[in-house]
Amino acid sequence: MRAPRPSASRRLLAASLLVAVGVLAGCGGAATATPQAPPSFVNAPSDDGQMHLPPADTTVGFRERALAEFRDFPQYGGTAVNPDHTRLTIRWHGEVPDALRQVIDDYAPQVPFEIVIEGTEFLPGDLRAEADRLLREHAPVIQGAGPRPAGDGVDVTVSSQAVQAAGSAEAALAENGVVSDFPIFVISVGDVEPA
Known part of the structure; x- marks a missing residue:
């Protein structure tokens, strides 16, 4: 005896589910392929040992609030989530203000990861100003x-043409008089298209 054929609506539902699963799988792959994008959630084991997703807005909300409240502080160096998503780091230079501690206290019970403050070697505001100067004076x-995310210097991208002419990125910086009071780290060679 033959099994009855599924109705057209059931076939459509099954096809839709397969497409949805494929799209979701593709989205997961895209998020993994772009590690520079901040994650919007962190997997965390619950009391039953299973992995559950916390509300997506807790991490985003924390990072947005920290940025909104502290972006104009020269001591603020931003936030970062470690690769295994167990720690969110706030980079700060000098004494940590009570207002920042309060933000951490407000979110710590809601997030399934550790929030830590990491000191920076240099004042992030000075590094931002130096990066602007290097671009302005040496384009x-x-x-x-x-x-640099760790607050230990300035990351730069050096022009391909300058590197080819000089033989190396370091030689291109030296030959063109690119110097700084802060350590300079060449992170890439290439040309940025004008916006």
Whole structure:
């Protein structure tokens, strides 16, 4: 005896579910392929030992609040989530203000990861200003610049043409008089398209 054929609506539902699963799997792969994008959630084991997803807005909300309240502070160096998503780090230079401790206290019970404050070697505001100066004074040799996440210097992208002419990125910086009071780290060679 033959099994009855599924109705057209059931076939459509099954096809829709397969497409949805494929799209969700693709989204997961895309998130993994772009590690520079901040994660919007963290997997955390619950009391029953199973992995559950916390509300997506807890991590995003914490990072947005920290940015909104402290972005204009020269001591603030941003936030980062470690690769295994067990720790969120706030980078700060100098004494930590009570207002920042209060933000941490407000969110700590809601998030399934550790929140830590990590000191920076240099004042992040000074590094941001130096990155701006390097871009302003040394373009087009310097194609991009920004403070290093750990606050220990400035990351730069050096022009491909300058590197080819000089033989190396370091030689391109030296030959073009690119110097700084802060350590400079060449993170890439390339050309940034104008916006």
